[in-house]
Amino acid sequence: MQDWMAVCRVDEIPQLGSRRVAREQGLDVALFRTSQDEVFALLDRCPHRGGVLSQGIVFGRHVACPLHNWAIGLADGRAREPDDGCTPRFDVKVEQGVVYLDAAQLASHATEFTRPTAGPCTRLAADAAGSGCAGTA
């Protein structure tokens, strides 16, 4: 038995767009709305390098990641070939224009994922160790 929790109305998600649902633990869940008003829920993290899928472009039943343009299936979270990877999906239901997510899934599903840190921190660390150009005249 699922414990459905109302999170928003369908019309609060832009058509061919998304809306994020924050969680107490773990990354946000991204809700996506297609042109046919279908609603899907995925972890807001691309399986490639952690791009923010809610900032991507929805087309058909896919979202294009804003970082490197992988196409991620909204129904199953799988990257479209030739790319390979999967982001966790969440159960979602829509009743009378209201979007519901499963409360237990929201609390515990895929909470182990984090967002990768950007490269400049790595370069600064390398410079401090004397392997970069910093400090040379």
Ligand code: FES
């Ligand atoms: S991080 Fe999404 S395509 Fe690279």
